[in-house]
Amino acid sequence: MSDIGEALTVNRYPGRVLVLARTGDGELTGVYALTGRSPSSKARRIVPGDAELRVEATGEHAHDRLRHYTAAHSDDRWTVFGNGEQVTTVFERLSAGAHPAVALDELDYEPDPPIWTPRITVVVDRRDGTAWLGAARRGGGRRESTDVTVTTLRDLAVGDVALLTTYTSDGTEVTTAPRVLDLTTTAATGDELLDLVWSALDPEFRVAAAQLSPRAGIAAVLRHAP
Template sequence: MQALGEVLAGNRYPGRGVVWARTGDGRCCGAYVLTGRTRASQARELRRAEGELVVAATEGPGGDPLRHYVGARERGEWLVYGNGEQVAEVGARLDLGAGPGSALSGLSYEPDPPIFTPRITAVVHHPTGRAWFGAARRSARGREEADVLTLAVGALAPGDAVLMTTYRSDGRTVAGAEPYVETVTRAAAPGGPDGLVAEIWDALDPGLRVAVAVFEPGALGGALLRHR
């Protein structure tokens, strides 16, 4: 099985990505990956806010909901992270008592033809360490209603990782990525989360990488951040 860094290095432009991993020292971590091709997409950063990580513009007025949004949110027992405004929507559903499957249902892909970027979301339950991934994608046949995949991730052993990205690219063409990839992380003790940040960041194309965040459930405010 390929290592996480190798999988990312083999995908020239992953777009945005969510990771759920258990490092070699046994610590469960989430990660959010942000890359960009245009100047506007690259002029972004992750900012800490109360109970949130916000994807914000570093230049210009900002305010583009497809580029600027709450990328991670933590309330009570739930951590939610993903690539758009659906993070807040899923979090609000969980606050009202919905289960992860229900909270991830009924979402749609982004309205950005011709690629129609998938909306990808991860949900983590702190007390149990269980995680769910959701992806709302446009069908290959072009149906208007999204195809929605929900994955309940089984308990991870040390070194296990699951990755979901928006795109798959060879550097010339860009297409929607496979639903998810099971992989392994080489981040190990001591300092597993630090190793995970480095493993992801170093694997991304230097000309396209924008930001990476790694965080443990219940400690989003202490997220480790890397920026271009």
Template sequence: MDLLDDVLADNEYPGRGVLWCTTGDGTALCAYFLTGRSPASQARTLRLTDAGELVVAPTDAGEHDHLRHYVAARQSANWLVFGNGEQVSTVADRLARGQAPLLALDGLDYEPDPPIFTPRLTVVTDTEGRQAWFGAARHSAGDRTATNRLTLHVSDLAPHGGVLMTTYRSNGQEVATGAPFAEIRTTAETRTDLLDQLWSALPPHLRIAAAVFTPGDLAGADIRHRPIIGRCAGSR
């Protein structure tokens, strides 16, 4: 497995990413990050609401855009759900109705943003951090419009082990859908360590915000974001 730093450094534009990993003593950590190229994409931040949700919100008073502004993480008594779009709320509601994680992640679709058709990435973990279910709704590499749905169940991570999904993969010239998943190693021992490692590995001119939190303690998330910029418009 490659270090988290090396995996991200080898990707000129990771887009949005979800990570589940462990520290040296086996403590589970979760992370969500955003990078963006356009002014509208960069005019966002991560914040915790009074309801205890982690949301991707505009930095200005602009109108809500369901592809750019959404609940990125929600926690209940039994589950933590995080990801890169409005499907996070859908999955959390399904879990609240008693559905198992595999069923809760089923039936999701990629984003309607041609030509890249951004994957929808979602992670479900129990609040003790013992196991996680990753879901990715992806567009076919060919001409099919039907969604490819990948579900990955991960448990018993070795110390400093982890699984990473990113929406995009780029060599600096072209942008494509990211790899299905990557198994990584991290040197982090605390939430702050992981946030430092993640933030420094993201492309400085593209990074927008990142949050690291432990299952069962979303309200204690460590959050970092780029300096707030003013109102702007444009594509994602």
């Protein structure tokens, strides 16, 4: 397994980034990060709310439901974070009693040809730290139907990292990322993990990032590009 910093450094434009890790202090830590190429994608910020995180436009840029959404929700049982409006859908399904594997099913990729951005989501059970990582991607070749994958993580040892990104890219050519990456980290704390992720993102594309402790709900530490 490679280090998360190395994995993000070689992927110059990862799109949106979801990280779940067990840092050296034993805590389960999440990181959500935004990168962007266009002016509208770069004109975004992460805003904390009441048990949620929102991605909002900055300046005079208009609201766009594919770029601006609630990126994290939390209640007494669940913490959910991801890259689009499906976060609210999954959270509502969980609140209604659905199992996470069911809550993450029947989602679609984003309607943004020609990239067809995947919708990626992390669900954490606050009671025991069990996590589910979901991805809804466009089928390969000419197929337009959605492939939904759900990975259950029963436990992460100290230093283990699961990484989901929407894209794999050299900064010019963009393809959708195919799977969860199993990586490692030497970060001792959530703050260190956030710093590591932030510094690994290409300064040309990085926009914002948030570190959260999923078992504690939404208690975020934020970073924003100047």
